[in-house]
Amino acid sequence: MTQPTARIIEVAAADEGQRIDNYLLTQLKGVPKSRIYRILRTGEVRVNSGRIKPTYRIKAGDAIRIPPIRVSEEEAPARPGDWVLERVNASILYEDKGLLVVNKPAGLAVHGGSGLSYGLIEALRALRPEAPFLELGHRLDRDTSGCIVIAKKRSVLRAFHELLREGGSDKRYLALLKGRWRGGERRVEAPLLKNVTQSGERMVKVAPEGKPALTIFRPLTVFKDATLVEAELITGRTHQVRVHAAHIGHPIAGDDKYGDEAFNKRMAEVGLKRLFLHASALSFTLPESGQVVSVSAPLGDELRGVLDRLEAE
Incomplete structure (x- = not known):
């Protein structure tokens, strides 16, 4: 079991602009989403010693206090089976240094949770264990197939989100x-x-x-x-x-x-x-x-x- 200890994380310039809830999801791998939202609601997460809402957008230099959280091995994301990984790998339509575009198969959720042990993003992380950053640029319903963007850099993710906001x-x-x-x-x-x-x-x-x-x-x-x-x-x-x-x-x-x-x-x-x-x-x-x-x-x-x-x- 991972020993629970409180810790302070300083936000890097490359991570600025994210919502605090999304940032914690990337920092606390294996912690259920419901648990993350609970520690935000109860004020256990502090930014610069103050309480914040889940919609707060972090800034470079912010000091984030993360409370002690025990993460069991059972809570860690499951590794998708080889047939899923092969299917996802074959579905990559485009790739460069900053992003991927995948033809998401129908029936595969974009991420794990709500009873699902894994989704597209977990499969891609398993395929690219050396990649320091892989995040969904947007979402598709589980039963919808087709083009979906995966960012390989925080700067690309921010730029793509800006595009989505501005149409x-x-x-x-x-x-x-x-x-x-x-x-x-x-x-x-x-x-x-x-x-x-x-x-x-x-x-x-x-x-x-x-x-x-x-x-x-x-x-x-x-x-x-x-x-x-x-x-x-x-x-x-x-x-x-x-x-x-x-x-x-x-x-x-x-x-x-x-x-x-x-x-x-x-x-x-x-x-x-x-x-x-x-x-x-x-x-x-x-x-x-x-x-x-x-x-x-x-x-x-x-x-x-x-x-x-x-x-x-």
């Missing part, structure tokens, strides 16, 4: 929606409010008091009772494409949270076993270096097979 990235998704689409491009601008149910399930709904959200849908192929669309995210809210699609009466195929049960059953009959949502393309320019990154990820065989069967009908 400086171009994110495109492919989604199969219920029903025959009428007309062409449609802009859906509807504010989204995030809630957590009593059971702990995360739900999002359209609500006037929510955060602004804009999705542009463009029809690509119209089938008998479904339509393949490209969805461009102008903002990046939780479950945005899924909720906006349902809001306009065209829920995504295979969506067991916001979708249509009868439509999902019908799509299962043509071989769909997951949410039909794929982050197909991502492009951005890093502000300081001017580096242009543009990556695309083709649809996997399962989703392509569903479209082929719909086409045959």
